[in-house]
Amino acid sequence: MSLISKLRCALTLGQGVLLSLPEPKGNxxxxxLFGDWFKQAEKSGIVLPESMTISSIGADGRPSxxxxxLKDFDEKGFVFYTNYTSRKGQELDLNPVACLTFxxxxxxxQVRIEGRVERVSHEESNQYFHTRGRGSQIGAWASQQSQVIAQRSLLEQRVEHYKQKFSNKDVPLPDFWGGYRVIPDSIEFWQGKADRLHDRFRYTCDAKGWKADRLSP
Ligand SMILES: Cc1cc2nc3c(=O)[nH]c(=O)nc-3n(C[C@H](O)[C@H](O)[C@H](O)COP(=O)(O)O)c2cc1C
Structure with a gap:
């Protein structure tokens, strides 16, 4: 971590309990609000503020x-990229709902986002894939994400194979790789406060739009 990030961390430490969530106004x-919080998280010096836990549900109802x-967000939803044949990919395709936690x-x-999930368009995945470093692009081809692999050298052999295959060429987007968008119908903001009397506001969406409720901590 750079010195400036460390200083930012030190300055922000403990700030949470002094902050209140703005009282919801109705519309x-x-x-x-998520955008404001995300910017503040980026400025705070937190390492990887864009990291989030995604929970999915398997065929047997078991969560993982x-x-x-997080690579993109707007009113359409929250986007991340992965291997579509991975455990999460299979679970999200079978049961297209998810929960994201920051x-x-x-x-x-803390922010908790719940909603349905869709694959992003091929164009969107393709555009993002080509912003990645060549090493990550080759890595996406080489990794059969979530499958058992006998030894690391097999992965390294696959990397070599794809390096040769795409030498002097653009690495194309694999058809088994791309983005998912979580389209929220519930977003809960949690602000830690003293004495465990935290602020929690849950925003839910129906045909009339978004409304907010305060939840007990
Ligand atoms: C900080 C961090 C960021 C990660 N980002 C991604 C990511 O954007 N996409 C991805 O597929 N896996 C990412 N991973 C790896 C996943 O946590 C996970 O190991 C992998 O996707 C396989 O998950 P699955 O077997 O449940 O499908 C990340 C891990 C960490 C710790």
């Missing part, structure tokens, strides 16, 4: 969770 826009990186520890903030 709320949780995306603006793992960390991924924890910005030094700000004492």
């Amino acid at each position: 709320e826009d949780p995306f603006t 969770a793992r960390v991924v990186l 924890h910005w520890n030094i700000l004492q903030r």
Whole structure:
């Protein structure tokens, strides 16, 4: 971590308990609030503020969770990229609902986002894939994500294979790789406060738009 990031961390430490969530006014826009919080998390010096836990549900109803990186968000939803044949990919295709959780520890903030999930368009995945470094592009081809692999050298052999295959060429987007968008119908903001009397506001969406309710901590 750079010195400036460390200083930012030190300055922000404990700030969470001093902050209150703005009282909802009735016609709320949780995306603006999320954007404000995300910017503050980026400025705070937290490492990887864009990391979030995505929970999915398997065919047997059993939940599973793992960390991924948020790559884009707007009113359409929250986007991350992965291997579509991975465990999460299979679970999200079978049962297209998910929960995302952010924890910005030094700000004492948590955000929970729930909703349905869709694959992003091929164009969107393709555009994003080509912003990645060549090493990550080859890595996406080489990794059969979530499958058992006998030894690391097999992965390294696959990397070599794809390096040769695409030498002197653009690495194309694999058809088994791309983005998912979580389209929220519920977004809960949690602000840590003293004596466990935290602020919690849950924004839910129906045909009339978004409304906010305060929840007991
Ligand atoms: C900080 C961090 C960021 C990660 N970002 C991603 C990501 O954006 N996409 C991804 O597929 N896996 C990412 N991973 C790896 C996943 O947590 C997970 O191991 C992998 O996707 C396989 O999950 P699955 O077997 O449940 O499908 C990340 C892990 C960490 C710790």
